[in-house]
Amino acid sequence: MDCFQTLASLRQRLLDGEITSKEVVSGFLGRIESVDSDLNALIHLDKEGALKQAQTADEALASDPDARSKPLIGLPVVVKDNIAERGQPLTCASKILSNFVAPYDSTVVSKLKSAGAVLMGRANLDEFAMGSSTENSARAITRNPWDADHIPGGSSGGSAAAVSAGLCAAAIGSDTGGSIRQPASFCGCVGLKPSYGRVSRFGLTAFASSLDQIGPLTRDVRDAATVLNVIAGHDERDSTSVPRETEDYTASLGQDIKGLKVGLPKEYFIEGLDPAVKVSIDGAVSQFQQLGAEIVEVSLPHTEYAIATYYIICTAEASANLARFDGIRYGARVDGKDPVELYAKTRGAGFGSEVKRRIILGTYVLSSGYYDAYYLRAQKVRTLIRQDFQNAFDQVDLLLTPTVAAPAFKVGEKSTDPLQMYLTDIFTISANLVGNCGLSLPCGFSQNPKLPIGLQLMGRPFEEANLLKAAYAYEQSTDWHKAFPS
């Protein structure tokens, strides 16, 4: 079986009776067995469960006429290991949860199940989704399928590598500051961060609650729209999910984009951009012009403050969210003479370095005497960044930027310097601070080594349909999404 097919193509073949779900799943399982020992994209593979789900799907397709209308019937999906799937491990790539088994399904997982998807396994990530390279996993470092000396990006590095290497047809990730879009860019797939509140966070292990959002990583734009159709929607179990109607996100695909106003934020096109990235993005801009889009320069004047703002807010929220890991109700425990010593020893032994740094920084910026100077000030700057985007979106329909300033860096290159690692997030974090939707899709390659380059498109909050329409128009006029790692 060709493991580099889209969901759409696999679905067509399933419905036409050319192939069974069991054959599809077996094909991917074989591919996983042959390549994932070097790649480490998956933390856990549920081989037996996947084959069983495939059999159920095949039986349903044969006997139940309603099964054919389920959008993901019989199609394998991999879920990032910070999103709960009942009966499966939920480790968040952390030692503290190394034996944790999820007692319930996240809303996203129940929606995938209702849509007929076959859940094959759990994807690697930076511990608790904190990182940009998947090097912070307590399990293993995921390798970039295009070049094993390079990182796949992060924190959804396992999800991106799994799609890119043909281990599954689609994967689910989470994006707090670029954790879907950046690895999608580095691995050469499509990664969509929906608008804040579009997809339920119920059952997602919270890192920074006002920034986290779940989204799909897929082989092309149509598949991203298909998965978004399945997972989007209001959920009363997530009080931050927005009670707003969803739409059919595939409906606008194929419409022309003549007259669409595409903004280039001038602050994103300054020195420091890798030459190969610059060439690819310039090429994408011309392509949009040829497709009839109107290119407009816009300004996001507070861009330079976005990283500082983000790392204050996300660490503050993380320090509060991770307080629940105290060795009392779940997870590993290291005993102490009293509860306080137990907490400190458990957390000291259970968390990795980056998680500890962020908890400490977050505790500091929230502590008495520093709250106003750091946390409150960052929330105010967040308002300024949001106003920048509102002003830009008054002038244009979409923003076009590089996803990252350079292709994937090498394993170990930035892991000893956290600040250097943070700075790589500059183009993706604003969408989380503002809450708008953003997507990365392939737009070129670097030479020697050949590594994918990603184009980021950002849309107004809840205008995913418009974003996907533009991304689809670009994608279909290029061949970048048709290239696979060898």
Place this chain on the structure above:
Amino acid sequence: MSRFPLAEMGLVLQSLRMSKTDFDIHYVARLARLELGSEEEETFGRQIEQIIHYVEQLQQLDVDQVQPTAHPVPLTNVTRPDEVRGSLTNEEALMNAPAKGNGLFMVPKIVE
């Protein structure tokens, strides 16, 4: 009597404090209930000082008249119908407990 209003004095104190970069990792780690080894204290302390120095660039902006954003899409008074519904069973709730007995979480003695 000082002629500074309280709020302003707070700011003055704050800026004095900040200029000393008095980040004390040992103290903050204790607040966070996080035991660190001495090597970790040294390395993380240095790295976090560097990050704090970086984020201090936000002090350059005048934000006096700016309202804070806590949430990208503010929703207020989010409620759902107050209905009894299924929840985790006792067994499910305890399935990941590091120590349990008699259907309860076991913890070290709290009161002597």
